[in-house]
Amino acid sequence: MEDLISILVTTIRVSTPLILACLAGLYSERAGIVDIGLEGKLLGSAFGAAVVAAVTGNVWLGLLAGIGVSLVFSGIHGLASINFRGNQIISGVALNFLASGLTVFLGAAWFGRGGNTPPLSGGARFYAIQLPFARELAGVPVIGPIYSGLISGHTILTYIAFLAVPLTAFVLWRTRFGLRLRAVGENPKALDTAGMSVSWLRYKALAITAVLVGMGGAYLSTAQAASFSREMSSGRGYIALAALIFAKWKPYPALGACLLFGFLEALQYRLQGVSLPVIGPVPTQAMQALPYVLTILLLAGFVGRAIAPKASGQPYVKER
């Protein structure tokens, strides 16, 4: 039981940036913009957040800076793919390269730590929050470990990530904005005919994407770790995209997919060197390959047919 709780706690911690990035991708892809640049936005906002938090000593300013960086990236992506009707994949990949190079270059120039930022402490970091009554309930069987051990004791960004899931579902299926968002990704022409601006809607979607992924990036450098280090997003943006496809662009399945990927990562950290029944101790390398192997199996075998929003990846050309 205790072991399970501890693996699940790790799962929640490592899933948080995936959930934020995955929901971020959901907004932009639902609006018809493929965002392969999630990885770069995660990295860029992790860097922005860590730098500002390190310099000002205030993690909230850091969070704003992280969101600011991803807003700028989203703006560039929007300009290239909405206004100039460029290829969205190329624009996204370019942003990934930009983030990868720029963070190391600026980090090395400003701090001389090979692209890393100074360690954050005090008010420059997000700390775990104890929920009300967590301490009192800790001794209660079943409820105690689950509430006090599993649900309580995460940073504010984790709670935001989990709350963003029902919120996204509500926005997507129950609001006028959500209907239009889905419509602009499926059939932008219909929306245009109804007198709405396709570009403006897509920009709004990209802005929401930026806010969510910016929080994910800030989580990496100011909550999970206490400094930025080069390439610290290490593919999480791509994993979030894979989770999005796996979840067929729906919020609750997206949460499930991200938790699954997080669980595999947690298992990998946890099971190294542990002797399993029947099999015995499994080599470290096999354990570390587990998440990737299962990713391929899941995506290849269990996802079924994933149908992307119809207008996804296509720039909208207004008829004249």
Next chain:
Amino acid sequence: MSKTKTAGFAVVAGIALTTLMAGTALADPALVYDGGGKFDASFNESAYNGAEQFKADTGQDYQDLEISGDAQREQAIRQFAARGNNPIVLPGFSWETALRSVAADFPDTSFLIIDTVVDDLDNVRSVVFKEHEGSFLVGVLAAMATETGTIGFIPAFDFSLLQSFGCGYKQGARYIDPDVQIIETAIGTGFDAFNNPGGGTEVALSQIDRGADVIYHAAGGAGVGVLQAAADSGVLGIGVDSNQNHLHPGSVLTSMIKRVDVAVYNAFEDFANDTWTNDVQVLGLAEDGVGAAFDDNNASLITDEMRAAVDDATAKIISGEVVVHDYRTDESCPV
């Protein structure tokens, strides 16, 4: 020789790094940091400290450079060599390939490589450390400091140099307490694990959940995540390479220091005094090349008994009474 040298100059002429090194005086020593960067609070910073110390003592200036990727390694060394910088100090085993391709083209330039042995070239000095001996000492301290009877070791990934840290640590811990439980968990699978402090944090937390209350890392930059997790969870971390006790005063039990600064200082000094040798130097406890760090930041954690045990183990290792097995000799660990 002149032919190869001219070729070297020609190659160098087009390299974009030129502006970075404008104004280099001839024959200044050069120091090129490894991927972790100059102020990594660890290995590279130690090299920097050695160079700075030499500069303070003698007034001899030096040139240094941080690389931003593996692709720059060879051109960076070639550039310094072509400009006449001598000797050129390369801390880190990752320099080996680049060094091999450049050193042969500049036979009049002396090179120092730290952490790996390149003994088949005539102008290269290699300095390696007996990390297993220093790790033995911090293992002794870990086994005495643990209250749960479980201690942890976190290498960046499964690699023989890093295993030699772990193997020495285990021998030291078992020397004090044969029943101590040791958990070993790697952060990743390749060199990128050195730059993954988030992974370091997660691995450390999972070890803490499994009962470890003293955790030693051999993970370079990712180690700050390990020490952070230990400090946040109220257990003890052990630093590596340079003295990391100051990172979280009171939460870092000690640090296994490798005197990279001494190796750099000696190289600069030997070259200045014309006593440079192209040999392989192995620095262990007897040479003061490795050790456990004691300072104000960990004074409250170290009891007199622990200090005495370390002094005793040090004396026995130097005298040969205790032999610490080096994992690298046979790729296996006896404990």
